[in-house]
Amino acid sequence: MDEHMITSEEAMRVMAEADLLHSAEDVAAMLDRMAVEITATLGDKTPLVLCVMTGGVIVTGHLLTRLNFPLEQDYLHATRYRGATSGSKTITWLHKPEAALVGRHVLLVDDILDEGYTLREVARWCREQGAASVHIAVLADKQHDRRVEGIWCDFPAIELVDRYVFGFGMDYKEYWRNANGIYAVKGL
């Protein structure tokens, strides 16, 4: 068994003990606001929206249904936590987008900006590929002083306390990405 895996019984206990930080209704309202801001900035730019898998999948889906203008969609898969609750400083690329980025206005969509290693590297790569601009949208913008230099977030839906969170795409040891809300793990 993978060292980070837990049983489904443990996953049930984690959920039972977790604190609900933001309900599904809160998240929906904040995504509505984020969509308005993205539309104002990128609505006339036919952006290429890149979902950062795996965590970005749910927020990207919900966000896309709120963007009522022409855009293209693709995905990439970069990971640094790999099922653990702390990450290495280098990211592992599992998939790069098929779409050419040259001259495109790219919108990266991910679940969470924490220390920033993941999105800093992904944004750097997009610029290296020739993107005309790179904007970043995240569901959760975690507040602490461990952020790496050179990363920013243009469209944060929610500012989060410095706890380990799961739900709406974010995992606890690969479980509960499907939780419909944002929860904090007891004691973390």
Ligand SMILES: O=P(O)(O)OC[C@H]1O[C@H](OP(=O)(O)OP(=O)(O)O)[C@H](O)[C@@H]1O
């Ligand atoms: O700002 P950082 O400290 O770099 O952390 C944020 C990243 O961590 C998570 O990815 P993870 O590596 O867990 O992969 P996953 O999306 O497959 O869960 C999350 O989806 C972000 O991409």
Ligand SMILES: Nc1nc2[nH]cnc2c(=O)[nH]1
């Ligand atoms: N699930 C989850 N993934 C993260 N990646 C970086 N920070 C977090 C977090 O708090 N929760």
